[in-house]
Amino acid sequence: MAFDETRYKAEFNKDNYDDIIIRVPKGKKAEIKALASSHGKSVNALIIECIEQQTGLTIINK
Known part of the structure; x- marks a missing residue:
């Protein structure tokens, strides 16, 4: 069976991250x-x- 990158990424994310949905x-x-882009960030990075x-929480270890 060939390597399935999409499946690998989905499994990795499932095992290593929690999802938070905002409306x-x-x-x-x-x-x-647009705001995130103007700061050179993704929406996720901006929200974090x-x-x-x-x-004062550390969410991403830099």
Whole structure:
């Protein structure tokens, strides 16, 4: 059987990460994405950075 990269990544993420889903009003997703992009970050990285700054929690070991 050939190596299935998509399956590997899905399994890795399932084993190593928890998912958090947030809901925002229509149109806000695009605004958040643009803000993240203007800072050279992904939406995920921007949200994690905001959580870390506001709470003092370390989510990503840098």
